[in-house]
Amino acid sequence: MRTIKRYSRRLNRSKWSAISDIARSYASEKDKWFCELSHTGNTEKLSSDRIQRDILVKSRYQSLFGLQARQWKLALKDAVETLDKNWQALFASLSPLIYNNTNLSDAQRHYCYWILKSYAYLKMLLMRDYPIPDFKISPKDIKKAGSYLNRIIRKHRGRNPSVKGSRSFCLDQNMYTVFEENNTQYISIMTLSRGKRLIIPLLGRGVVSGNIRIILNRNKHMVEVHQTANIKAKRIPESNPVEAIDFGYTEAFTDIEGKTYGEGLGKILTAFSDKLDRTGKSRNKLHALKKKYRREGNNHKATHIRKFNLGFKKKDRIRYKAQASVSNKINNGFNTLIKNKKPSVLVTEDLRHVFTFNKPKNINRKLSAWTKGIIQDRAEFKALEGCSLHKQVNPAYGSQTCPLCGFVWNKSRNGDVFKCAFCGHGAGADRVAAINYLHRYSEPAITLYMPYRTVKEVFMERFLRRLECSDSVSLPSGLAPETTTYILREWESLKSRLAENGSERTVLGRTPDTGELRTPDCVGDVNRRQAGGLAAVTTAPVNRRAKQASIPEAKT
Secondary structure (H helix, E strand, C coil): EEEEEEEEEECHHHHHHHHHHHHHHHHHHHHHHHHHCCCCCHHHHCCHHHHHHHHHHHHHCCCCCCCCCCHHHHHHHHHHHHHHHHHHHHHHHHHHHHCCCCCCCHHHHHHHHHCCCCCCHHHHHHCCCCCCCCCCHHHHHHHHHHHHHHHHHHHHCCCCCCCCCCEEEEEEEEHHHEEEEECCCEEEEEEECCEEEEEEEECCCCCCCCCEEEEEEEECCCCEEEECCCCCCCCCCCCCCCEEEEEECCCCCEEEECEECCCCHHHHHHHHHHHHHHHHHHHHHHHHHHHHHHHHHHHHHHHHHHCCCCCCHHHHHHHHHHHHHHHHHHHHHHHHHHHHHHCCEEECCCCCCCCCCCCCCCHHHHCCCHHHHHHHHHHHHHHHHCCCCCEEECCCCCCCCCCCCCCCCHHHHCCCEEEEECCCCCCEEEHHHEEEEEEEEHCCCCCCCCCCHHHHHHHHHHHHHHHHEEEEEECCCCCCCHHHHHHHHHHHHHHHHHHHCCHHHHHHHHCCCCCCCCCHHHHHHHHHCCCCHHHHHHHHHHHHHHHHHCCCCCCC
């Protein structure tokens, strides 16, 4: 689905007042349903708005805010869909918590996922009445899993949604008509008064059909008409190559061949961040001055500062311009990638994980959440529009893992440059990350919600077991002392974990005849697609060191 926007001409006072009344009444009606349907006892009603609507029609319900029948029905549907999306987003965030909870058994995890598939079961759980599933599980496990799920739902659910502004409302096909007169296209919409329509002039010409949403732009006294349209395209053949990309800051993303797309993105983000910083400092001073005048009783000056210096029109305009520029860069990058390569599957890192603001303030401003949201949205939409499947993988240590030998260390990356501290492989950090994401697409051991520490343990265990010899590791000569110390420390940590779990060592990833380290299939695919680019530089030293680290007799 894609959203098509149409803009209106500037409206006069009477039309603006009429359309603002519709928006306020619609918002009040929607907020009323938010309050009612957010109650725990009404959770089951979110499965369908039709049931609730039919009950209200039979009881001859009338809106308390002056909406006509079609209008309050759409407000009810809008509220139900919004609440449903909120619950589904909550379920998606709870899934990794359930999966990573080691205190739960497989049956208890199954029970938690089973509850999240039905609003009827969810209602029973929230009312402290645990439903009985159709699969085998003990009552004790039901109570433990149900109590845990109830606890994390209440912890992560947050506040109930509410309508904080009256700036939009929905219309169905029968609530408006579109016509042309004197080379101008108009849309006539239903008002709060029965039999009366409000005529709005539109800019340009185009087809307007189906359910639409009217968005009010209070700064310009105009409206936007949003409608959705299906994307019709043929599926790209599965024989086409799989492509992986790594998102960046200076550019939008980088592919497995090292090509960059959306260059100049970092300049836009930096300029907007610096502008936001300067504006924020100036506004803070004005806020302090306004409070000072309030305390002194000079309300005239305080009101003047609030009205003419602390508004949001200019600030919102600057933010909208920056977001539009960022979207343009990202869109152009995806259009170029899909047009030139036509991948059957587009693999990206998962950007839904929680952003940790543990960096300096100026870096946090540049890596803000809205930028991540735009990239996530554009990746999903452009892949769908270009007929490619979009798959996400776990991003942990993507740019710190060597794609040739599998060695994981944060000191192998220095800024935008990656050079493996073990085998010496060097490349751009973004390209290395893209190659690793391509490999993880077909890697069953690395799941999407696996904790980053577990991801590192998996890769380091594979790397160390390729080097193990008897009860130690055989390291090649010429390694830096710091690297040797790090590898030996990781080896001791691996032995401790194996001893705690009671597992036996097994040599993984070693060719039985030669004992050499195997190059991942994804790197070989990159080498075939870009002959001489990666293998010509790095294959020889990797194989030489691998032979030095080989073991005469592999253990299985």
